[in-house]
Amino acid sequence: MSDLPNREAFFSNIDHSIPTAKDWMDTLPVDIRKGIACYAGNPKSLEYVGLPNPRTWSCFDEDWQLPENWQQILHEGFKERLEKFRSFKVFMDICVRCGACADKCHFFIGTGDPKNMPVLRAELLRSVYRNDFTRVGKLLGKIGGARPMSLEVLREWWYYLFQCTECRRCSVFCPYGIDTAEITIMGRELLNLIGLNIDWIATPVANCYRTGNHLGIQPHAFKDMLEFFVEDIEDITGVNCMPQFQKKGADILFITPSGDVFADPGTYTCMGYLMLFQFLKEKYGLDITWSTYASEGGNFGFFTSHEMMKRLNAKMYAEAKRLGVKWILGGECGHMWRVINQYMDTMNGPADFLEVPVNPITGTRFENARSTKMVHITEFTADLIQHNKLDLDPSRNDHLKVTFHDSCNPSRGMGLFEEPRYVIRNVCNHFYDMPRNTIRESTFCCGSGAGLNAGEDMELRMAGGLPRANAVKTVHEQHGVNTLACICAIDRAALPPLMEYWVPGVEVTGVHEMVANALNLPGQNERETDLRGEELPQLEE
Amino acid sequence: MGLDKLLRKKKATIVRRWFDVVVDTYPVDTRRFLKSQQDPFANPVGRTTMTGLKHLYDGIVEGMDRETAATHLDPIIRIRAVQDFTPAMAVAFVLDLKNVVKSVCNEELQRGDALPEWLRFEHRVDALALTGFDIYMSCREKIFQLKADNERTRVMQTFARAGLLKIEPEADANSGAK
Ligand code: SF4
Numbered sequence A: 001m002s003d004l005p006n007r008e009a010f011f012s013n014i015d016h017s018i019p020t021a022k023d024w025m026d027t028l029p030v031d032i033r034k035g036i037a038c039y040a041g042n043p044k045s046l047e048y049v050g051l052p053n054p055r056t057w058s059c060f061d062e063d064w065q066l067p068e069n070w071q072q073i074l075h076e077g078f079k080e081r082l083e084k085f086r087s088f089k090v091f092m093d094i095c096v097r098c099g100a101c102a103d104k105c106h107f108f109i110g111t112g113d114p115k116n117m118p119v120l121r122a123e124l125l126r127s128v129y130r131n132d133f134t135r136v137g138k139l140l141g142k143i144g145g146a147r148p149m150s151l152e153v154l155r156e157w158w159y160y161l162f163q164c165t166e167c168r169r170c171s172v173f174c175p176y177g178i179d180t181a182e183i184t185i186m187g188r189e190l191l192n193l194i195g196l197n198i199d200w201i202a203t204p205v206a207n208c209y210r211t212g213n214h215l216g217i218q219p220h221a222f223k224d225m226l227e228f229f230v231e232d233i234e235d236i237t238g239v240n241c242m243p244q245f246q247k248k249g250a251d252i253l254f255i256t257p258s259g260d261v262f263a264d265p266g267t268y269t270c271m272g273y274l275m276l277f278q279f280l281k282e283k284y285g286l287d288i289t290w291s292t293y294a295s296e297g298g299n300f301g302f303f304t305s306h307e308m309m310k311r312l313n314a315k316m317y318a319e320a321k322r323l324g325v326k327w328i329l330g331g332e333c334g335h336m337w338r339v340i341n342q343y344m345d346t347m348n349g350p351a352d353f354l355e356v357p358v359n360p361i362t363g364t365r366f367e368n369a370r371s372t373k374m375v376h377i378t379e380f381t382a383d384l385i386q387h388n389k390l391d392l393d394p395s396r397n398d399h400l401k402v403t404f405h406d407s408c409n410p411s412r413g414m415g416l417f418e419e420p421r422y423v424i425r426n427v428c429n430h431f432y433d434m435p436r437n438t439i440r441e442s443t444f445c446c447g448s449g450a451g452l453n454a455g456e457d458m459e460l461r462m463a464g465g466l467p468r469a470n471a472v473k474t475v476h477e478q479h480g481v482n483t484l485a486c487i488c489a490i491d492r493a494a495l496p497p498l499m500e501y502w503v504p505g506v507e508v509t510g511v512h513e514m515v516a517n518a519l520n521l522p523g524q525n526e527r528e529t530d531l532r533g534e535e536l537p538q539l540e541e
Numbered sequence B: 001m002g003l004d005k006l007l008r009k010k011k012a013t014i015v016r017r018w019f020d021v022v023v024d025t026y027p028v029d030t031r032r033f034l035k036s037q038q039d040p041f042a043n044p045v046g047r048t049t050m051t052g053l054k055h056l057y058d059g060i061v062e063g064m065d066r067e068t069a070a071t072h073l074d075p076i077i078r079i080r081a082v083q084d085f086t087p088a089m090a091v092a093f094v095l096d097l098k099n100v101v102k103s104v105c106n107e108e109l110q111r112g113d114a115l116p117e118w119l120r121f122e123h124r125v126d127a128l129a130l131t132g133f134d135i136y137m138s139c140r141e142k143i144f145q146l147k148a149d150n151e152r153t154r155v156m157q158t159f160a161r162a163g164l165l166k167i168e169p170e171a172d173a174n175s176g177a178k
């Protein structure tokens, strides 16, 4: 017989603590693991935007160099927010612990860590809330689900509030509509009060404040990059698609996430926008302008605090006003749309100086954007296709077998389900949806949203992205799907590594990259390659 | 009855217990979910593990080549390689199959004539465990490669492609991230 030690003996010296069902509060201290946690915010970035307690520190250190009165700061910050945000107060009070949300979070499903159940994530704050602000909590203590804030609790907050992508999937299943994302948002806002932030958020925020985009790219480089795309497009199609920059009096201002301008494969989506606008200019005289000042649709302020989100968002309306455009067209972005639909109007609006968006080519009035004055590009393109205004040859996408990832924010944050699918079906011939409980309002997050798309937390990103990847794998195996389309710049950055790890052989694309590959430009040469420079299927024989 | 025959007959019990052993490597609150949720999209960890174990068990009993073994083992190890496990814990479940079989087929194994079949069975499990370590290592290497090739690097590459930046070979992809 085998002389291997039995498994108990084998594992006796391996430390693997297991939290038990009832006593989740007894599992402290939490072991902050490499591969899960992110690096701390660079002090220079914090200083630049006036965030508190800038210093060099690491979450793996013993001493986090907190301000002496950090507990008081958190308590007062908590109190202020309970008074200011009614939803926050309600969410603290009404959870009945029914557990309906427990297994709906991709981070719980992928990591298997029970503290990633949304209900426990919310309990992080709720337990302190009960202790600090309710009589029952004060009286009963732990039995009443209450506990005082301590260094150990703080570490737990930090660890698990940065294992939530604020995707809102859990809220879809909660009978009370409790939105754990909102609780995470508040929790992170509180952490920021004592200087606890991650660099992948803090530095883009500082950059965006300084130069208008997350990467800190200056206007001339932004312009250089677009001009480089123009050259590339001309090589491929023979058509010059030079855009207009900050043109005063243009009809429409176009704003997209900078990821589309600066990182592959988003860059091909960006080329797609340029080609679509060129087509519409030639055919129908569309007057649209880009801005090197409003050069970022994304808003990492959203992952920092309401105040920071407002500051960074303000440039959109400010630039629209300065240029005197009628309305704003927005590119394929994720959280930008949640900020726009949920907050922009009340934060920086009302934008009375803009008009209710009307598509100048079809005459369609976008009533849904009556208040924000901002239209999503897939709504715009779907409207053009519906009115037969585009000249499309979908066979140029025949080598693609496409599925569509509903990004959390456009789907759950604004209900954008049909338009992207309608566009995809019109520009390519092979489209296969993933299983129903993984798409539309039930979509699984990419696992890297809300500022978590760093490099150092790759294990977390892969585990959190597992439910999404698992559904892609199914259509890959069943239908030979080789292309994962999305309408979010973070997705375009986050999904390629996710596919590389879980479903090799599936490429990531933006929807407007496929639009442009199918679009016949007036005066174009015979197309030999797609925008990525790869030979087109009809030509390979 | 010979051991092989018995292993075939008791397949359902053995695979179920083997699955339980794997599930027991997860925290208590997670186990119930992994066992009870049958939808493969709501519970990819549980369902992938169950499917993989079934195929692996068949392969061990009937014999399979290394490539087939890797095909069925890869999805399970790939998951465990990004979860909170040490390398040993990520792979040890393969060896646990021996204990499961020992407890289910205890009586038969006491008989001397079961030895040759048991040795062959054991050998196959050991070989599978070694394959598991290879897979685990390749998963970890992939993770490290993805860490190095993060978004910041890809931005630099895009700039280089546009001729706006020259990437120095020694440039640290993570500079700035502390
Ligand atoms: S918002 Fe998303 S990531 Fe956060 S707890 Fe809910 S399901 Fe999980």
Ligand code: SF4
Binding pocket: A094, A095, A096, A097, A098, A099, A100, A101, A102, A118, A119, A173, A174, A175, A176, A177, A178
């Ligand atoms: S589903 Fe809603 S009420 Fe039920 S535990 Fe989750 S947050 Fe609480």
